[in-house]
Amino acid sequence: MGYKVAVVGATGAVGREMLTTLAERNFPADEVVALASGRSAGGEVSYGEDRTVVVQDLSKYDFTGTDIALFSAGGDVSKEYAPKAGKAGCVVIDNSSAFRMDPDVPLVVPEVNPDALARYGRKNIIANPNCSTAQMVVALKPLHDAFGIKRVVVSTYQSVSGAGKEGMDELFNQTRAVYVNDPVEKEKFTKQIAFNVIPHIDVFMDDGFTKEEWKMTVETKKILDPDIDVVAQCVRVPVFIGHSEAVFIETKKPIDEKSARAAMEGFPGLVIIDHRADEGYVSPVECAGEDPVYVSRIRKDPTVKNGLVFWCVADNLRKGAALNAVQIAEELVARHLKKAA
Structure with missing residues (x-):
């Protein structure tokens, strides 16, 4: 016996x-339901290679009997x-x-x-x-x-793509505009994204960090360990799919490249591709459409006692969402x- 699953924002x-x-x-899943706003109701979305699902209006949907x-x-x-879905018994x-920072979620x-x-049953929300x-x-x-x-x-x-379809469209349209000498128009991003980078994702907070940077700090603490200190600088780049990260860590126990590699190898969802050669690392182009998190460029950080540096890449639409x-x-x-x- 399978489950009834709804996808909201289908x-x-x-x-x-x-x-x-x-x-x-x-x-x-015995049944998959696609839900979106009323203006999308009646359309179809793909479910697998050879199936489609008719989109239903979220505002009219009863979650009773839906499992997830x-x-x-x-x-x-x-x-x-x-919360309405949770109260109807749907997880x-x-x-x-x-709800990420809700202590009951x-x-x-x-x-x-x-x-x-x-702890999912406290609100039926994860x-x-x-x-x-x-x-x-x-x-x-x-x-x-x-370590x-x-x-x-x-x-x-x-x-x-972290900014949705509108972000992808804006990069495409601006890139085309640059090549054909049309005016570069911006709507989704605060500055031109084509042939540029923008050190600003989400809104600014009182301390000068953006909310995206704050999220990385507090979420890492909640998921991994509240005692870890985290500081982030988040930058939007002209890439369609795939987030990259340069990560510097300091550990309590001694760490080096060999021991770090041994710890990471074989960990579920993690793939190490790290060769000190021209193509010996992973970039966003290679990770698009792939499930794992890829790690490259592992090396010791000589500026701190127990330090390590590595490069981390993943498809943000997949592992990131x-x-x-x-x-x-x-x-x-x-x-x-x-x-x-």
């Missing part, structure tokens, strides 16, 4: 990826509908930032802290972390277990929502 980039991922991983709902429609939609896996990366799922946080903590987890991470300094290079949500759902049904055959 017409967006991440929602479509959620449907694709559910089909690719053969999630045990994957939400990727923004914080405002989640705040309105996720929500939410991709927005609306587990924030989960299945390879890192699956035991946190045990939070998916920020895309940049998700890939980073997968890389940090085996290092923290082996005890004290401090993380990270600079991110985040693709425009859709895949992590589906993995949470898989872990949920394996541990907590088993149905009788």
Whole structure:
């Protein structure tokens, strides 16, 4: 006996990826429902290679009888509908930032802290972390277990798909405009993104950091360890898919390249491709459409007593969003929502 699964925000980039991922991983769903705003109702979205699902109006949907709902429609939609779904007995896996720091809502990366799922029943809501946080903590987890991470300094290079379809369209349109000498118009981003980088993601906070940078700090603490110090600089770059990160860590125990590599090799969801040659590392182009978090450029940081530096890349639409949500759902049904055959 399978599950009834709803995807909220099914017409967006991440929602479509959620449907694709559910089909690719053969999630045990007897029925999949696609939900979006009223203006998208009646349209169709793909579910797997040869199936389509008709989009229904979220505002008219009754979540009673739905086992799991994957939400990727923004914080405002989640705040309105996720509690309603939870009260109807549906377990929500939410991709927005609306509930991540709620103490009654587990924030989960299945390879890192699956035991946190045990608390899902407090509100029937589970939070998916920020895309940049998700890939980073997968890389940090085996290092923290082996060496005890004290401090993380990270600079991110985040693709425009992190801002949704509108961000991808803006990069395409601006790039074309530059080549044909048309005016470069900006709507989604604060500055021109084509042939440029923007050191500004999400809103500015009182201390000068952006909310994206704040998310990486507090989410890493909640998922991995509240005693880890984290500081982030988040940058939007003219890449369509795939977030990259330069990560500097300081550990309690001595660490070097060899011991770090030994700790990370074989860790679930993590792949090391690190050769000191011209093509011996992973860039966003290679990771697009792939599930793992890739680590390259591992080396000792000589500026601190126990320091390490590495490069980390992942498809933000997959591990940073859709895949992590589906993995949470898989872990949920394996541990907590088993149905009788």
